[in-house]
Amino acid sequence: MLEGTSGDHPVQPQPRQGHLEQMTQGRVQIPSSMAGEEDFFLEEKRFKQHCEEFVKHSQQIGDGWEWRTNKDLGDGYLSKTHFQVRNRHIAQDLREKTSDNIEETLLAHVEESLDDSQVAGVCTTEEVIRYEYHVLYSSSYQVPVLYFRACFLDGRPLTLEEIWGSVHACYQDRLQEGPWDTITQQEHPILGQPFFVLHPCRTNEFISTVLTGPWKHNRHKNYIILWLSTVGPVVGLSVPLSYAKVAPEQNSSTDSAESNENLC
Amino acid sequence: MTDDKDVLRDVWFGRIPTCFTLYQDEITEREAEPYYLLLPRISYLTLVTDKVKKHFQKVMRQEEVSEIWFEYEGTPLKWHYPIGLLFDLHASNTALPWSITVHFKNFPEKDLLHCHSKDVIEAHFMACIKEADALKHKSQVINEMQKKDHKQLWMGLQNDKFEQFWAINRKLMEYPPEDNGFRYIPFRIYQATTERPFIQKLFRPIASGGQLHTLGDLLKDVCPSAVTPEEMWLSNLRIDLRWRAEDSSDDSWN
Numbered sequence: 262m263l264e265g266t267s268g269d270h271p272v273q274p275q276p277r278q279g280h281l282e283q284m285t286q287g288r289v290q291i292p293s294s295m296a297g298e299e300d301f302f303l304e305e306k307r308f309k310q311h312c313e314e315f316v317k318h319s320q321q322i323g324d325g326w327e328w329r330t331n332k333d334l335g336d337g338y339l340s341k342t343h344f345q346v347r348n349r350h351i352a353q354d355l356r357e358k359t360s361d362n363i364e365e366t367l368l369a370h371v372e373e374s375l376d377d378s379q380v381a382g383v384c385t386t387e388e389v390i391r392y393e394y395h396v397l398y399s400s401s402y403q404v405p406v407l408y409f410r411a412c413f414l415d416g417r418p419l420t421l422e423e424i425w426g427s428v429h430a431c432y433q434d435r436l437q438e439g440p441w442d443t444i445t446q447q448e449h450p451i452l453g454q455p456f457f458v459l460h461p462c463r464t465n466e467f468i469s470t471v472l473t474g475p476w477k478h479n480r481h482k483n484y485i486i487l488w489l490s491t492v493g494p495v496v497g498l499s500v501p502l503s504y505a506k507v508a509p510e511q512n513s514s515t516d517s518a519e520s521n522e523n524l525c
Numbered sequence: 526m527t528d529d530k531d532v533l534r535d536v537w538f539g540r541i542p543t544c545f546t547l548y549q550d551e552i553t554e555r556e557a558e559p560y561y562l563l564l565p566r567i568s569y570l571t572l573v574t575d576k577v578k579k580h581f582q583k584v585m586r587q588e589e590v591s592e593i594w595f596e597y598e599g600t601p602l603k604w605h606y607p608i609g610l611l612f613d614l615h616a617s618n619t620a621l622p623w624s625i626t627v628h629f630k631n632f633p634e635k636d637l638l639h640c641h642s643k644d645v646i647e648a649h650f651m652a653c654i655k656e657a658d659a660l661k662h663k664s665q666v667i668n669e670m671q672k673k674d675h676k677q678l679w680m681g682l683q684n685d686k687f688e689q690f691w692a693i694n695r696k697l698m699e700y701p702p703e704d705n706g707f708r709y710i711p712f713r714i715y716q717a718t719t720e721r722p723f724i725q726k727l728f729r730p731i732a733s734g735g736q737l738h739t740l741g742d743l744l745k746d747v748c749p750s751a752v753t754p755e756e757m758w759l760s761n762l763r764i765d766l767r768w769r770a771e772d773s774s775d776d777s778w779n
Contacts, residue, residue, distance in 0.1 A: 333721055400727050401656045401711075418634050421641075441648040446638045448605065453722035455638050462655065462664070 302403035303484050305336075311485040312339050312396070318507045331451050338408075338451065339396035339485075345497055347388050347427070389414050394498055396489065397450060399461050405488055406464070408449055408456040409496055421446055424457055424496075432495045444496070459492055483507050537687050539566035541612050542622040545577045548596075551629055553584045561622065565685065566609030569650070570595055570602060571640040572683060581627055589629065594637055596626045601636045605649050606715075614717050647679050654678065658697055660727075661707035666697055706730035706737075714748055724748055 303311075312328060316339065319326035330337040395408040411419040419427075424444060428436050436443050442460055449456045468488060486507060490500035540563040547557040560580045564573060571593070578593050595602040597615050602625065606614075616623050632639075640646060654675075658667035667675075674693050681690025700707055710730055713723040726747055732738055 331721065333719065334724070400725065401659045421639065441644060445645070445648050445652070447649075447652075448603070448638065448722055450723070450725070451721055453720060454635055460652070462659075 303398075303405065304403070305398050305400065307484070308398045308405060309337075311483050314483055314507055315339065315485045315489075315504070318504055322501065322503050324501060336398070336451070338398075340394070341498075342391065342393045345390050345392055347390055390419065392497060394493075394496075395449070395456070396485065402461040402464075404461050404464055405485060406461045407459045407489070407492055407496065407498075408447075409458075409498075410454075410456045421457070427497065429494055429497070457496075459496060464488070464492060533691065534687060537567060537690075539609060540564060541566060541608060544622040544624050545574075545581075545595075545627050546624065547581050547584075548626050548628045551581075551585065551627075552589045554586060555584050557581055557584045564608045564623075566612070567607055568682060568685075569606075569646055570604040570608060570611070572643070572646050573608075577627060581629070585629065591629060592632050592639065592641065594628050594632055596628060597624070601633045603637060604640055604646075605638055610715060614715055643683070647683075650679060650682065651675060654697070657711035660709040660711045661697070662700070663708060666699075670696070710738075710743070712743065714744075716748075 316326050316328050318324075319341075324341070325343060326339055326341045328337055329340050390411050390413060392409060392411045396405050397408060398404075399406045411424065413419070421444075425436060425440055428444070442462070444457055444459055446455050447458045448454070468491060483504075486500065486504045489498070490504065493500055543562050543564050545560040545562065547553070547559075551557075558580075560577050562574070562577060564570075574593070574595075582590055595604070597611075600615060602611050602615070612623055638645075638649075655664065655667050658664050670693070677689060678693050680686070681688075681693070707730055709727050712728065713725045715723045724747055728738070728743055728746065730738055732742075
């Protein structure tokens with residue numbers, strides 16, 4: 262069973278399109294009524310708290326997330342590694358096809374619907390890809406950011422084109438609108454190594470479709486769970502439904518202090 | 526800020542004389558001569574070395590050539606850092622010209638970002654500009670610009686056109702008169718000795734008491750271990766941090 266493709270995570274709503282496109286013809290302006298930055302920003306302290314809750318729940322259900330601290334500056338990030346099986350279709354010369362191969366092709370579990378190449382006699386091989394996901398905090402955008410890297414078992418890393426190609430089908434249209442603004446290779450700010458990153462400026466677009474009001478009205482929810490379950494599936498990361506049970510601890514004195522911060 | 530135009534020009538037109546040598550293990554059909562070039566401090570290696578690539582590819586066979594990458598004394602050079610930063614970080618204490626080794630094989634996947642086209646450099650550059658504006662203006666100025674303005678910034682850098690670049694960049698360097706400066710100063714502190722590539726934190730230009738922060742204040746706040754008692758003279762240089770941020774001509778970090 263292929264991870265990230267079937268029913269153990271909620272169906273993602275289609276991102277709002279028409280309104281934003283009308284207003285942004287030729288311009289990159291986001292109308293102030295929809296300007297996401299203040300509405301959906303997350304302070305670093307709260308980021309750490311929500312990550313802590315997230316890891317606690319992950320440990321309970323064996324979901325594999327852990328928190329890593331950087332000893333120099335005391336900041337840190339969430340980390341998880343998992344393996345994904347991906348089907349790769351290789352066109353084969355029909356003459357080489359044996360009846361065994363054809364049977365294998367028919368029985369292989371494929372994500373995409375059958376197309377011509379598969380009917381014509383295509384050998385399906387399964388490839389195992391090792392994904393490593395990190396969640397870091399961006400002080401510039403004041404949101405969490407998803408970094409990831411992926412390689413085959415022989416160590417060969419996936420290329421940017423392969424990563425773009427593996428973005429979930431629901432999000433391909435969005436990606437094609439602006440691939441260079443969505444997923445690119447960047448240097449990991451703590452490890453200094455090449456990772457792929459899901460750009461945070463687009464995160465607010467995704468998040469705004471999920472929350473029904475500004476973040477301050479949703480403070481009782483765990484931001485990491487909401488955010489990760491929305492953006493994770495774009496890049497093959499699923500968040501099991503059981504996380505929906507997690508409720509952050511209420512702390513009224515922290516809340517009133519933060520509402521003053523919002524004004525600055 | 527217009528009075529400081531000389532400083533802006535000096536920063537923009539800063540150059541580093543560099544000698545490019547082909548890595549000795551690369552397979553060539555004849556001897557490869559070194560190639561000399563003046564590199565712009567504010568640009569990126571892969572943006573300004575087309576001639577270097579052509580020069581060495583002339584003596585190599587097609588099948589021996591894959592993605593170019595650069596190295597200095599065994600350290601792969603991160604093309605996504607401005608050239609001036611790379612020099613200051615790795616070679617500032619050595620004699621000029623700066624000697625860089627050119628490779629066409631065995632790309633170091635664990636160290637360097639790929640750079641298969643100019644689009645990659647443009648995407649990186651624009652991402653830096655956008656992040657800087659997120660800090661300075663909550664992204665308002667950059668988001669209000671048209672796509673052609675963004676393109677003009679990039680073309681100005683790519684073609685070394687100071688006026689073309691600053692026609693747009695000056696808007697990113699302004700703030701409304703009622704404010705006393707940017708919201709936060711975009712900065713990064715790079716140290717060659719740490720695993721962590723850089724230090725970046727939120728830092729306001731104005732202190733709570735209303736006085737302007739200096740570069741010394743920033744260093745003390747962000748990496749106190751880097752400022753020893755002997756180096757405290759730096760904190761006495763009352764460099765207005767706003768000035769420093771405004772004069773960084775590629776609107777970013779160093």
